[in-house]
Amino acid sequence: MAECVTAFFDIDGTLGWTDPVAREHMSDTERKLSPVPSPIVADAIRRFVAAGNRAFICSGRSPLDIHPKMAALPFSGMACLAGAYVKVGDVVLRDVALPPEVLACVDEVLLETGMGALLESVRGSVDVRGGTAGTHWPSPASVAEALERIPGGRAHKVVLPTPTAKLVVSRLAGAVGLSIMELELGNSEVGLVENSKSGAVKAILDYLGDAGTTYGFGDSENDLSLFEQVDVPVAMGNASPVVKAAASMVTDTVDNDGVATALATLGLI
Incomplete structure (x- = not known):
């Protein structure tokens, strides 16, 4: 057998x-x-x-x-x-899921840079500020608003334009263990190291x-x-x-x- x-x-x-x-x-x-x-x-x-x-x-x-x-x-x-x-x-x-401090940092960086993101969760994915390409409208203007569209209000990882992703990871260095992985179209995903x-x-x-x-x-x-x-x-x-x-x-x-x-x-x- x-x-x-x-x-x-x-x-x-x-x-x-x-x-x-x-x-x-x-x-x-x-x-x-x-x-x-x-x-x-x-x-x-x-x-x-x-x-x-x-x-x-x-x-x-x-x-x-x-x-x-x-x-x-x-x-x-x-x-x-x-x-x-x-x-x-x-x-x-x-x-x-990602802890609140990571999502708060993402929100802060998106506001500063004018860029968008994609939040991904067990219950689906939601674009923020037009998504990574900035073209997917209408979409929530903040991470907090995007989380309201996800049952349970949790996100497990986030996709961002690579420079924006690197900025999030650098700001949380020493506070939260994050990994970054480059994807296509100049984007990267950010998640917990674990x-x-x-x-x-x-x-x-x-x-x-x-x-x-x-x-x-x-x-x-x-x-x-x-x-x-x-x-x-x-x-x-x-x-x-x-x-x-x-x-x-x-x-x-x-x-x-x-x-x-x-x-x-x-x-x-």
């Missing part, structure tokens, strides 16, 4: 891809949703799980911003919001106890911490050089269904 294994999949650039420039011109609802997997990749995930294996989403996205077609795949759970929210089945293992894909995956593996051989699929530098926790890190063909260098295997690109190719090559489907 074949060993049952566990795999963790990044979304953007791994399971699917939406051009970020094109996304900026979509409706507000469409813009915030994750890409959808191709039919080939979706079928590969179904076959992988049907063989008795476990598949988990491992993404920086909010759970509510995962496209319904992606969420409908047979995942055993998710590590979302860059590790701030972790769930296996119906059991929540982590739910760690929240990472590495910590999220470790929490899932500790909960599972016996996970079998573990695999991690990713394309960006924020997936390096995912790679630290798995036996077989797999980089997409579109991954950055540093991610490819950290991987045990480099598969095809996301546009060429690299996840499906890797699962087949590894004998997992």
Whole structure:
């Protein structure tokens, strides 16, 4: 009988891809949703799980911003919001939001610089002051107003133009441990140091106890911490050089269904 294994999949650039420039011109609802997997990749995930294996989403996205077609795949759970929210089945293992002093600092910096941001939470995401591009109006004029639109009034991470993100992190240095990770279009996400894909995956593996051989699929530098926790890190063909260098295997690109190719090559489907 074949060993049952566990795999963790990044979304953007791994399971699917939406051009970020094109996304900026979509409706507000469409813009915030994750890409959808191709039919080939979706079928590969179904076959992988049907063989008795476990598949988990491992993404920086909010759970509510995962496209319904992606969420409908047979995942055993998710590590979302860059590790701030972790769930296996119906059991929540982590739910760690940004403290008030971080959100107050973000509000202060946005007012000073005239820039916008995206607050992300377990209950979805909300633009502030037009969002990072400053073009998504109408939107709340302050972080406090944005939090009123999120049930529970909590945010787990924030996306800002990179210079603005660096300013927030520098002002809170020594007071709050924050991490910063560069994204596309000149933006960066800011979250608590304790929240990472590495910590999220470790929490899932500790909960599972016996996970079998573990695999991690990713394309960006924020997936390096995912790679630290798995036996077989797999980089997409579109991954950055540093991610490819950290991987045990480099598969095809996301546009060429690299996840499906890797699962087949590894004998997992």
